[in-house]
Amino acid sequence: MREGSLEAPTRHPIPWRDEAFYDAEKLDAELRRVFDICHGCRRCFNLCDSFPRLFDLIDEAKTGELDSVDSAGFKSVVEACTLCDMCFLTKCPYVPPHDFDLDFPHLMLRYRAVEHRAGKVGFIERQMTETDRNGRLARTFSGIANWGMDTAALRGLAGIARDAALPKFNARTFEDRARANSPKVNADAPAHGRKAVIYATCFANYNIPAIGMAALNVLAINGVETVVVHPECCGMPQLEHGDIGRVAKSASRVSAEMKGWIEKGYDVVSLISSCSLMLKFEWPLILPENDDVKRLSAATFDIAEYVVDIASKEGLADGLVPLDGDVTLHIACHARAQNMGRKGAELLSKIPDTKIDVIERCSGHGGSWGVMKDNFEVALKVGKPVARQAVKNKPGYVVSECPLARDHILQGMERLDGDTTVPGLSHHPIQLLAEAYGYNT
Numbered sequence: 001m002r003e004g005s006l007e008a009p010t011r012h013p014i015p016w017r018d019e020a021f022y023d024a025e026k027l028d029a030e031l032r033r034v035f036d037i038c039h040g041c042r043r044c045f046n047l048c049d050s051f052p053r054l055f056d057l058i059d060e061a062k063t064g065e066l067d068s069v070d071s072a073g074f075k076s077v078v079e080a081c082t083l084c085d086m087c088f089l090t091k092c093p094y095v096p097p098h099d100f101d102l103d104f105p106h107l108m109l110r111y112r113a114v115e116h117r118a119g120k121v122g123f124i125e126r127q128m129t130e131t132d133r134n135g136r137l138a139r140t141f142s143g144i145a146n147w148g149m150d151t152a153a154l155r156g157l158a159g160i161a162r163d164a165a166l167p168k169f170n171a172r173t174f175e176d177r178a179r180a181n182s183p184k185v186n187a188d189a190p191a192h193g194r195k196a197v198i199y200a201t202c203f204a205n206y207n208i209p210a211i212g213m214a215a216l217n218v219l220a221i222n223g224v225e226t227v228v229v230h231p232e233c234c235g236m237p238q239l240e241h242g243d244i245g246r247v248a249k250s251a252s253r254v255s256a257e258m259k260g261w262i263e264k265g266y267d268v269v270s271l272i273s274s275c276s277l278m279l280k281f282e283w284p285l286i287l288p289e290n291d292d293v294k295r296l297s298a299a300t301f302d303i304a305e306y307v308v309d310i311a312s313k314e315g316l317a318d319g320l321v322p323l324d325g326d327v328t329l330h331i332a333c334h335a336r337a338q339n340m341g342r343k344g345a346e347l348l349s350k351i352p353d354t355k356i357d358v359i360e361r362c363s364g365h366g367g368s369w370g371v372m373k374d375n376f377e378v379a380l381k382v383g384k385p386v387a388r389q390a391v392k393n394k395p396g397y398v399v400s401e402c403p404l405a406r407d408h409i410l411q412g413m414e415r416l417d418g419d420t421t422v423p424g425l426s427h428h429p430i431q432l433l434a435e436a437y438g439y440n441t
Contacts, residue, residue, distance in 0.1 A: 163376065197226070
């Protein structure tokens with residue numbers, strides 16, 4: 001056995017349908033095995049707060065070793081994990097195929113799955129994961145919904161930090177706007193002939209439709225015929241709480257619906273990095289035997305990845321002009337976890353005479369984790385190096401492949417420099433490319 005591994009990490013299918021997966025004693029034994037390896041290594045000390053919490057537990061224990069740590073303390077370690085996958089992909093030398101076979105994020109997922117089965121996920125937490133239902137209801141009363149989520153009473157009930165930025169609901173979904181304002185496809189573009197079905201995602205559909213419209217316009221001017229669909233949520237919110245069975249049902253339904261488009265020659269383009277990660281990597285590990293899921297995984301591109309693919313193979317359509325300001329781009333953890341390279345940066349590099357500063361470090365947000373009152377200050381602390389660098393850059397725009405991370409970074413910037421103003425309203429790099437083509441989304 002070698003010390004560490006220089007080989008590419010591989011992941012095993014998640015055995016969530018095996019009863020042994022939920023056995024409390026076996027789970028505790030595996031936690032102790034993995035935590036002891038982490039204790040002896042500590043390379044991940046500067047990632048999320050899980051590792052400082054784990055190391056503090058051990059260091060403050062009677063023997064200074066894991067044998068004197070009460071298993072009840074492990075819960076705080078699990079709670080701090082945002083399933084960003086950065087430890088697995090960028091730090092840990094003991095991931096498979098190494099003999100230690102360590103997959104820290106999926107072990108945290110297993111712990112949460114055991115808790116979910118035991119009914120330990122609260123009612124409010126479960127309701128917050130219902131992004132499709134919440135989006136459909138809130139769009140009807142978007143003004144009231146957005147006002148309500150800014151009140152101390154509702155935030156207190158939901159356990160959301162008073163100062164945390166929350167995404168607003170939009171009265172008109174991306175699907176609605178795409179039907180009403182479908183752009184003309186440029187038949188003279190080098191990539192004309194491509195076809196793509198855009199997976200709208202909950203966030204772009206209900207919260208920031210401008211991301212979807214930007215993608216639609218960029219693809220149209222580049223000759224791509226598009227169709228917009230949103231069968232249902234990818235299941236990432238449920239995955240965060242260990243409801244793997246619910247994710248599996250979503251994966252089966254969405255992949256079955258997408259099958260017809262793929263068989264017609266359409267590529268699948270996802271607009272949000274977390275959703276792209278689910279379709280491409282998490283679903284095949286949850287349902288490894290499902291041919292529809294495999295087919296969808298192979299056909300799916302993140303939006304930045306897809307535009308870069310066009311640029312490298314056919315070339316982009318003419319018409320890009322410089323932006324009115326420099327750009328600070330945050331590479332989201334779930335974009336990095338797709339192992340596709342810095343596609344957001346490659347996309348923005350196509351804009352002429354525009355300075356792009358790239359930050360490739362965790363924003364600290366972690367999906368819904370970072371807005372909760374018990375986590376918000378920790379999330380800002382984790383993301384402080386990103387905010388500090390962004391303030392130093394003095395950008396005209398701050399964007400991220402994770403729009404929630406972008407807003408979190410802005411809050412961190414404001415904490416560091418109260419005079420910070422970011423004139424650009426765009427959240428995602430695809431919006432800046434659309435702007436460079438002359439579209440106001």
